[in-house]
Amino acid sequence: MATGSIPGKNRNSSARGKGPSKESIVDILRHRIVEHELPPGSKLREAVLSEEFNVSRPRIREAFGVLEDRGLIERIPNRGAVVTRLEVDEVLALFEVREVLEALAVRLATEKTPPEAWADLDELFGKPIEDAMERGDLDFYVDCVTEFRHRAIVAANNPILAAQLDSLYDRTRVLIRRLVLVPGRALKGMRQHQEVLQAMREGNAELAEQLKQKNIRSARDSFCEYKKYLL
Amino acid sequence: MATGSIPGKNRNSSARGKGPSKESIVDILRHRIVEHELPPGSKLREAVLSEEFNVSRPRIREAFGVLEDRGLIERIPNRGAVVTRLEVDEVLALFEVREVLEALAVRLATEKTPPEAWADLDELFGKPIEDAMERGDLDFYVDCVTEFRHRAIVAANNPILAAQLDSLYDRTRVLIRRLVLVPGRALKGMRQHQEVLQAMREGNAELAEQLKQKNIRSARDSFCEYKKYLL
DNA sequence: GGTTACATATTTGTCAACACTATTGAAAAC
DNA sequence: GTTTTCAATAGTGTTGACAAATATGTAACC
Numbered sequence: 001m002a003t004g005s006i007p008g009k010n011r012n013s014s015a016r017g018k019g020p021s022k023e024s025i026v027d028i029l030r031h032r033i034v035e036h037e038l039p040p041g042s043k044l045r046e047a048v049l050s051e052e053f054n055v056s057r058p059r060i061r062e063a064f065g066v067l068e069d070r071g072l073i074e075r076i077p078n079r080g081a082v083v084t085r086l087e088v089d090e091v092l093a094l095f096e097v098r099e100v101l102e103a104l105a106v107r108l109a110t111e112k113t114p115p116e117a118w119a120d121l122d123e124l125f126g127k128p129i130e131d132a133m134e135r136g137d138l139d140f141y142v143d144c145v146t147e148f149r150h151r152a153i154v155a156a157n158n159p160i161l162a163a164q165l166d167s168l169y170d171r172t173r174v175l176i177r178r179l180v181l182v183p184g185r186a187l188k189g190m191r192q193h194q195e196v197l198q199a200m201r202e203g204n205a206e207l208a209e210q211l212k213q214k215n216i217r218s219a220r221d222s223f224c225e226y227k228k229y230l231l
Numbered sequence: 232m233a234t235g236s237i238p239g240k241n242r243n244s245s246a247r248g249k250g251p252s253k254e255s256i257v258d259i260l261r262h263r264i265v266e267h268e269l270p271p272g273s274k275l276r277e278a279v280l281s282e283e284f285n286v287s288r289p290r291i292r293e294a295f296g297v298l299e300d301r302g303l304i305e306r307i308p309n310r311g312a313v314v315t316r317l318e319v320d321e322v323l324a325l326f327e328v329r330e331v332l333e334a335l336a337v338r339l340a341t342e343k344t345p346p347e348a349w350a351d352l353d354e355l356f357g358k359p360i361e362d363a364m365e366r367g368d369l370d371f372y373v374d375c376v377t378e379f380r381h382r383a384i385v386a387a388n389n390p391i392l393a394a395q396l397d398s399l400y401d402r403t404r405v406l407i408r409r410l411v412l413v414p415g416r417a418l419k420g421m422r423q424h425q426e427v428l429q430a431m432r433e434g435n436a437e438l439a440e441q442l443k444q445k446n447i448r449s450a451r452d453s454f455c456e457y458k459k460y461l462l
Numbered sequence: 463g464g465t466t467a468c469a470t471a472t473t474t475g476t477c478a479a480c481a482c483t484a485t486t487g488a489a490a491a492c
Numbered sequence: 493g494t495t496t497t498c499a500a501t502a503g504t505g506t507t508g509a510c511a512a513a514t515a516t517g518t519a520a521c522c
Contacts, residue, residue, distance in 0.1 A: 001349045044503070056477050058289040061505090062296045069297040071394075078504055093389045095341065108327065158324045163302075164395055174470045275473070287507050293476090309474060309513050 025053060025063040033072050033083050034173045040085040044073060070167055081124060084171075088227055089174065095220035098168050099213050102149075107166065107209035109155035115203045121151060122197045129190055141186050142177060148193060175223070178230050182222050192218065256284060256294040264303050264314050265404045269317040275304060301398055315402075318371050319458055321352065326451035329399050333380075335429060336396065338440035340386035346434045352382060353428045359364055372417050373408060380425060406454070409461050413453050423449065 029049075044064070050057045051115045064081050066075045069193045073081045110183035124144055132140035153162050169176075192215040223230060260280075263269045275295070281288045295312050298304045306312045355375055363371035384393050400407075411417045423446040430439035454461060 047502095058292070058476080058506095061289070062293045065293040065296045066300040071302060071391075080504065093391045097335065097392050097395065101328070104328070104331045115356045134489095149388055159243070159323070160324045160325055161328050162397070164328065168391070182367075188312070200517090278472090288474090289506080310515095311474065315473095 011107070025055070025059065026066050028053075029063060029067060030070075030170060033067075035107065036171045036174045038083050040083050042083045043179045044079075044081040047140050064158045086171065086175070086231065088231065091172065091223065091231070092220065094168055094172050095216065095223065096164075098172075099216040099220070101161065101165050101168065102216055103209045103213035104153075105149075105152045105158075106200070106212040106230055107159060107205045108158060108161070109152040110203065110205035110208045113159055115201050117155070118197060118200045121148060125190070125194050125197055129154045133187060133190060133220075138180050138186060142180060144187060145189065145193065148197075173231060176219075179219060180231075181220060182226050185219070186221075188218060207217060216224065256290065257284070257297050259284075259300060261301075261303060261401060263403045267405045269314050271314050275312040275314070278312075287336045295392075302402060317406070317462065319462065321453070322403065322454065322458075324462070325399055325403050326447065326454065329396075329403075330447040330451070331393065332396050332399065333383075333447055334440045334444035336383045336387040336389075337391060337431070338436045339389060339392070339444040340383045341431045341436035343433065343440045344386045345387055346432050348386070349428060349431045353380060353432055356421070356425050356428055364418060364421060369411050369417060372410060372421065376420065376424065379428075395460060406461060407450075410450060410453060413457050413461075416450070416453050419449060419453075420446065433436065 002004065023075065028039075029044075038044070046057045046060045046064075049060045053060070057099045064073065064075060068075050068081070072084055074084050075081045124147070129141060129144050132144075153165060156162070180189070196208050199205075199211055234399050261276075269275070277288045277291045277295075280291045284291070288367045295304065295306060300328075301305050301313070303315055303317050304312045332459075345367055355378070360372060360375050384396060387393070411420070423442065427446065430436075
């Protein structure tokens with residue numbers, strides 16, 4: 001259920017290599033959509049996909065069904081499937097939910113893990129990331145935050161939470177990545193993560209949860225301020 | 232996406248009435264599963280369903296895809312689909328997430344609505360429900376709590392949150408209903424809801440959120456204590 | 463009597479072809 | 493020259509049938 005695998009370029013690719021499994025199909029499509037390889041508004045034609053994956057149209061159709069249920073595409077009767085376009089209200093709604101779920105992940109991770117386990121992450125968010133920030137290495141910052149997210153979700157040890165967060169994250173991935181371009185956002189995010197990590201190293205789950213929630217809320221505020229540049 | 236409609240008995244029902252739409256199919260199946268009309272472990276045969284709904288098997292298959300993605304059924308290759316059986320760990324995981332999401336709904340509802348709007352609910356949770364409790368009318372209690380839930384979710388005005396909560400609730404509906412049988416549980420739940428409502432009438436969103444979170448956590452504790460009777 | 467092997471039957475997985483709807487282009491009328 | 497109507501086309505929605513795999517029941521053998 002948790003879509004953990006990393007799809008994308010790989011086998012199949014039309015060359016009569018027997019089509020990929022159904023889960024692979026939704027994962028590949030999901031990947032293309034969340035990475036804006038298929039930007040919002042793109043039409044998804046069943047025929048071309050069925051030919052590319054060497055499978056029949058009903059299999060594509062089945063994949064469309066779950067993609068639609070996850071809110072990644074919209075299907076208009078007799079008109080076909082289109083990649084969902086995010087509206088401002090929807091982004092704010094996503095942030096509202098992410099605010100409590102990401103915070104929950106941090107709290108559970110802190111509760112369920114000995115504080116020492118966060119030493120390496122804490123180290124990563126020390127000198128290495130500060131150096132990266134000074135030289136404007138945003139990629140490194142994004143990688144660190146991604147790693148933090150991943151570790152927290154794994155440590156939270158809650159498959160349902162992981163699936164829900166994945167689903168939320170899918171719909172805002174590019175947006176969140178664009179957000180680091182907002183002046184001062186990355187620096188602020190780094191400081192906030194350092195605070196969260198410190199609380200985690202002290203085993204203070206409630207504090208870590210509150211700080212993480214503040215972090216997401218502050219990200220949402222940044223989005224609001226710069227929304228016309230970001231959407 | 233938010234599965235708000237109330238499916239079940241209705242049109243179609245095999246009598247050559249042209250099959251129901253795809254969304255109807257997953258809603259009908261969803262309804263049967265969450266109400267334990269199809270208890271955990273039931274086998275879902277594509278052929279009988281396609282005949283009952285007067286549709287072809289690929290349509291059933293597509294519905295199975297989203298049901299599987301939502302975690303309501305499991306599909307074993309070449310073996311078919313069975314209704315998911317809940318494990319204790321999974322129930323606890325669901326409670327952990329519900330704890331923060333239901334609380335979020337209450338906070339957002341309080342923030343986005345004038346306090347007077349809760350007068351009728353507050354009234355309902357006053358004398359009427361106390362009387363019902365005295366005469367042991369559990370149905371009335373369940374109806375009140377359901378109404379509270381519904382009102383909070385609508386007032387929260389967040390489609391993503393509504394969809395996630397629906398999905399969580401689907402997987403534990405019968406369990407939660409059984410929970411009111413636990414000695415003292417209903418009474419405790421009533422008092423907790425009264426406290427939450429008071430906070431809402433005072434416009435104290437943060438307090439209402441915390442109280443609602445405590446309410447769910449206390450429900451989880453009750454489940455833990457009586458899990459061998461409930462599962 | 464119990465166990466194993468085989469044949470049958472049921473059920474899932476997959477596909478290719480058919481029917482219907484909407485869009486787009488051209489042609490004719492104003 | 494502009495607008496309206498109609499036909500052709502492309503693409504979705506749906507169906508039924510076919511192939512592969514598993515479960516079941518029976519018979520033979522130990």
